[in-house]
Amino acid sequence: MTALAAATTGFAALLTPAPANADALTGWITQVRAADLPFLHAYVTGLERDRTAVDHALTLPWRNGRTEGVNNKIKLLKRQTYGRAGYRLLRQRILLS
Numbered sequence: 001m002t003a004l005a006a007a008t009t010g011f012a013a014l015l016t017p018a019p020a021n022a023d024a025l026t027g028w029i030t031q032v033r034a035a036d037l038p039f040l041h042a043y044v045t046g047l048e049r050d051r052t053a054v055d056h057a058l059t060l061p062w063r064n065g066r067t068e069g070v071n072n073k074i075k076l077l078k079r080q081t082y083g084r085a086g087y088r089l090l091r092q093r094i095l096l097s
């Protein structure tokens with residue numbers, strides 16, 4: 001549990017965008033691979049699979065949270081009216097929300 005807590009805390013520190021996070025991520029991955037935490041090994045494999053995107057997410061200050069929030073809201077409205085209303089009502093609900 002101590003190793004898991006240390007790995008989680010170490011990764012949480014990387015979530016604040018900083019230029020040095022790409023190198024710090026490499027060190028974190030090395031530490032996780034050395035620990036006996038097989039479920040984190042699968043997570044690290046996923047991070048390494050798309051390393052360029054992960055590096056950009058940890059080093060650049062831009063986020064798309066607002067866009068994803070709007071998409072989620074529209075999808076929720078669409079699910080609520082599924083089968084009961086057409087496009088015109090869905091459009092009206094989106095514009096009013």
